[in-house]
Amino acid sequence: MSTDKVEKLFKKMKDQLDIYEPSANHQNRFLEKLQQQNKVVQLQPKKRNWYTPLAIAASIALLLGITTMTMVFTPEEKADLASVSPKMQETQNFFTAAIHLQLEEINNASSEETQKIVSDAMQQLEKLESDYETLKTDLVTSGNDKRVISAMIKNFQKRANLLEEVLKEINNINEFKSLKNENSIL
Numbered sequence: 019m020s021t022d023k024v025e026k027l028f029k030k031m032k033d034q035l036d037i038y039e040p041s042a043n044h045q046n047r048f049l050e051k052l053q054q055q056n057k058v059v060q061l062q063p064k065k066r067n068w069y070t071p072l073a074i075a076a077s078i079a080l081l082l083g084i085t086t087m088t089m090v091f092t093p094e095e096k097a098d099l100a101s102v103s104p105k106m107q108e109t110q111n112f113f114t115a116a117i118h119l120q121l122e123e124i125n126n127a128s129s130e131e132t133q134k135i136v137s138d139a140m141q142q143l144e145k146l147e148s149d150y151e152t153l154k155t156d157l158v159t160s161g162n163d164k165r166v167i168s169a170m171i172k173n174f175q176k177r178a179n180l181l182e183e184v185l186k187e188i189n190n191i192n193e194f195k196s197l198k199n200e201n202s203i204l
Contacts (some may be wrong), residue, residue, distance in 0.1 A: 096154040099170055102162055113174035120181035124188060131195065132188045139184040146177050 028035075100107035128136045150173045157166045 043100060094152070097157045097162075098154055099167065102167060103155075105169065109171060110174070113171075114177060116178050117174070117181060120178065124181060124185055127185065127188045127192060127194075129188075129192065132191050135184060135191075136188055139180060142180055143177060146173055146180070149173055 099110040101126065124136060124139070150170065153166055153170045153173060157163070160166050
């Protein structure tokens with residue numbers, strides 16, 4: 019339907035349409051008419067305004083600088099048991115040494131049969147260590163609150179107990195394995 023309307027329009031305006039190209043001096047005549055009206059406008063190249071993009075770039079650089087400086091100069095404050103008192107330092111050293119000793123024993127006693135138990139225990143140990151990191155931050159914010167200190171000690175105890183249980187289980191599996199092999203006849 020729309021093409022029919024367009025065709026009708028062209029048929030009506032057939033004699034009114036200019037199908038010839040303008041003459042060669044058309045542009046000159048047009049410019050002369052403009053000058054006669056005294057409204058000749060000289061076109062000047064558009065000036066680039068560098069102020070706005072430069073201001074945006076400077077603002078971004080300033081924000082990045084402030085953010086970086088804030089992150090560098092405000093480290094996350096953490097404190098452990100050793101920072102509370104000399105007795106707490108002894109407690110922390112005791113548990114740390116006991117946990118390292120238990121880890122070495124587990125590594126020495128582990129075998130292919132106990133690998134699943136060891137990997138599960140390591141995941142639980144990592145969870146307890148991440149909880150301890152949170153407690154270190156809480157210790158600073160709470161101002162050495164006794165509840166946080168108690169939670170930190172309990173965390174150490176849980177880690178030591180976990181490793182002790184894993185070591186017992188590994189020893190039970192290894193003992194069962196050796197008893198089973200003693201009863202077999204070649």
